[in-house]
Each structure stands twice: as structure tokens, then as C-alpha cells.
Amino acid sequence: KAEVSSLALQRGRLVHRMLQALPDFPEVEREEAARRYAERAARFWPVTEREQLVRAVLRVMSEPAVQPAFSANSRAEVSIMGTMALGRQQYAVSGRIDRLAVEGDRVILIDYKTNRVPPREAREIPFSHTAQLAIYREILVPLYPGKEFVCALIYTENAAFITVGDDAMREALAAIKTK
Numbered sequence: 001k002a003e004v005s006s007l008a009l010q011r012g013r014l015v016h017r018m019l020q021a022l023p024d025f026p027e028v029e030r031e032e033a034a035r036r037y038a039e040r041a042a043r044f045w046p047v048t049e050r051e052q053l054v055r056a057v058l059r060v061m062s063e064p065a066v067q068p069a070f071s072a073n074s075r076a077e078v079s080i081m082g083t084m085a086l087g088r089q090q091y092a093v094s095g096r097i098d099r100l101a102v103e104g105d106r107v108i109l110i111d112y113k114t115n116r117v118p119p120r121e122a123r124e125i126p127f128s129h130t131a132q133l134a135i136y137r138e139i140l141v142p143l144y145p146g147k148e149f150v151c152a153l154i155y156t157e158n159a160a161f162i163t164v165g166d167d168a169m170r171e172a173l174a175a176i177k178t179k
Helices: 002-024 027-041 047-061 127-143 166-177
Strands: 075-086 089-103 106-113 148-155 160-164
Touching (some): 002 047, 002 089, 027 047, 127 160, 127 166
Antiparallel strands (some): 089 106
């Protein structure tokens, strides 16, 4: 069991690194770059495991809803700071967004989650994950007035991609504000 857990952690780290690095390559070179990286970083894995890793990462990067977040115009590891009102109090908030892109009238915000049992659907997302995205969005909204926010989580265990809806984030913020 420890070996499986170790492999899951390693897979999560590799997915995270690949999602961070591959957008720097032209789209036509990404598949080959992903394979080279997997061959070096996971050289002791069976070939089929490495191929599954590469396919999963490339599948997430080609997901239409978030594809711009993996373009050359996107940014990785974006530090943010701001204040947020909770009740009558203002709180300083800071964080790091794994991927951020502004494309036309949309802001795409993605956070990676490592070493988690990935939910199968949006309603299974842990509250803390939804709340984190909601807080990030709340801080960024004044910087991008009038823009639509697309917020998503990528679970690195299996490169599962889930968009978090506006209603879920509003509910998460409301729950935080009443605590």
C-alpha cells in the first residue's frame, strides 16, 4: 500500500510539473516534450504507466474550457494578495494560483490538487477546494471588471478536470462569511 501511495504522490508531482512546463513549448512540440520528460522523470515506471501519464496531461491541456490557461499567454504560479470582507471585518488574503489566463472577456483560474482521491463530479468536490477558488476569484474580480471567470480544479492523481460553477463558489463564500 505504501508503494501505491508513493507512486500516486510521484504521479501527482509529475502531472503538476508537466502542466507547469509544457505550456512553454509550442503546441506542436508538447506531446514529444511530455514524452521526453516522462522518460527522464519516470524512467523506472512501466512504459504503459508513462504513456497514461502523458495522455492524461495532454488531455487536460486540450480541454476546451481551459485550453487558454495552457497557452503561451498564460501564467503559472501567480501569487496574489488582497483583502476580503467577512462580516464587518476585513482580512488580508494571499495565495498562489497554479494557472491564470486572461483571454478576451474571460479569466481562467486553475488550481491543482495533489494526492487526493479525485471527485467524480462537481458536487463531490471538498468544501476547502471550492472555497479556495472562490476566495481567489473574489480577490481578482475587482482587477478584471466585467469579465467572466472560469474556475477549475485539476486533480493530479489522475489528471481529472472539474469546472467549479458560480453557484458553488457563491455558496462557499457565504459559508465562510457566516463562520
